[in-house]
Amino acid sequence: MVVITGQVMSHLIGEDAFQETDMIGVSRPVVKHSFSVQNPEDIPAIIKKAFHIAESGRPGPVVVDIPKDMTTPTERYPYEYPASVKLRSYNPVSRGHTGQIKKAMDMVLSAKRPVIYSGGGIVMGDASNELTELAQMLNVPVTNTLMGLGGYPGTDRQFIGMLGMHGSYEANMTMHHADLILAVGARFDDRVTNALDKFCPTAKVIHVDIDPAAISKTIKADVPIVGPAKSVLAEMVSIVKASKKQIDKEALESWWQQIEEWRTRHGGRFRTDDSELMKPQQVIEMLSKVTNGDAYVCSDVGQHQMFAAQYYKFNKPNRWINSGGLGTMGFGLPAAMGVKLNFPDADVACVTGEGSIQMNIQELSTISQYDIPVKVICLNNQSLGMVRQWQDMNYESRHSQSYMKSLPDFIKLVEAYGHVGMKVDKYEDLEAAMQEAFSLKDRMVFMDIAVDPFEHVYPMQVPRGSMRDMWLTKTERT
């Protein structure tokens, strides 16, 4: 992402001029780099550098701050966009260290209980094919982070689900008992590892990442590999193909048996008999069915986001767009609009909550202005559900600021903007309504779906526990 910010005229900078804000300063902690334009003739070179930095290595946002007088209409300069760019202080790696990759593959081929743990780096780094090929050659289980979903086909037998705080029972159990973790494009963050000192006690760790600072930051890597996921995985595939050594098939067989046992024990079950209302999980399963698992799904932050991650089967990379580790409510609708603009013929859904959607509800206007027919799937539980869940579990259900008695009539609201509103209260009506929503190709549709306000997201890791310490339902713990 490159962000162009407008700045006051250069001679006014520092004088607290009208609408002056230190854009470079306020954005500094959250950007990869920033530029401030001092001469108009530097603009093309700076823009070139900005895009180069934003896109290469570990991608990240770059700010270009342009004072108003840099674009004075009376001053004219030829716009010569440089063909290439070189920065002596910035040279992202283009491939991993072959010696390290060989060492890693030797470990993988010697493992008895291996698991591949892959993240957003697979999606960003366009390495999904390489990952899939490697995993299937070896018959190793694959778990994805929240950002990595779709990096490995979600309906494949070897896929054991998302891992971490709201990861699947089988994924967290597999991680905990593994003897080898091959981590690719993932960063062992706190929503994945749970307590660091209890993390996967028997596992050796191979960590592949393009960002050296991501390696051994929280979990020490036994074999660190700095490089782009795509080329490192491709090298791994050719090493396995050429290798005389084979992975221990018998050991793997009993490993899979164990994993299948875990899978049957929990397998993403949820109750439908404890509420009159429909369950949010059912809505996501329906969305997956109606869109053939092929929609672009954007989401906000909360329970609805976790249900979407758990129950939508992402078979392709780049189909699941959410704010991940930043946890930014309000992200979903603008993200969906951006995706729809880029893929006008695709089904684009924004799975959201009645809380999150109100953070950027004004975009309903932009949607009319530019005709961007996205579908909003609002799991309306009449509460800031994720916050309420934590209050239920950690604060004895003393609810504070997490319920909403002030909701607008979403149907009237979206109709006021000229869009289509649909209210669904009963599960029996859901499929037909959703079919209809997606059949209205050129209309923005807002589905306001009433779901059980008391539902929790499970599994949920027990705070400060290991990967395998989980609540499986409101009353059942591992």
Added chain:
Amino acid sequence: MRHIISVLMENEPGALSRVVGLFSQRNFNIESLTVAPTEDATLSRLTVTTLGSDRVIEQITKQLNKLIDVVKVVDLTEGDHIERELMMIKLKATGQMRDEIKRTADIFRGQIIDVTPTTYTVQLAGASDKLDAFIDAIGTSGIMEVVRTGVSGLSRGEKVLSL
């Protein structure tokens, strides 16, 4: 452990604030920090002394390297190195204190670089603990003002930090 980290970076506006921001943002400690342009005016050399476990120091060097303006980073304390800090210290100097200060400054190889009827200003260079020792020897009651540059350093022998 205490580490001296030397950074070669672009002499660009904003570069220093990125380094300092990184330290505060990530809760890294800064004991001292010094920065100035090198013989090549497009490059600055920054030296930061910091405390941290091996894991933290590894993160500091990696995070510094990640900054676009940073060209090279070295942890001087990993090898043989030389470190110096400069201090100027203004002291009350009247009566027999004048001789006493002069003697102590001589022992520490300091120089008196400014003299008034009531004050001496002593300049002292050396490793930081030597400067601390001088302050201890003088005693805090006579000290009017202390200014220290923070540590700079380089590797011994042929090893250099350059482009």
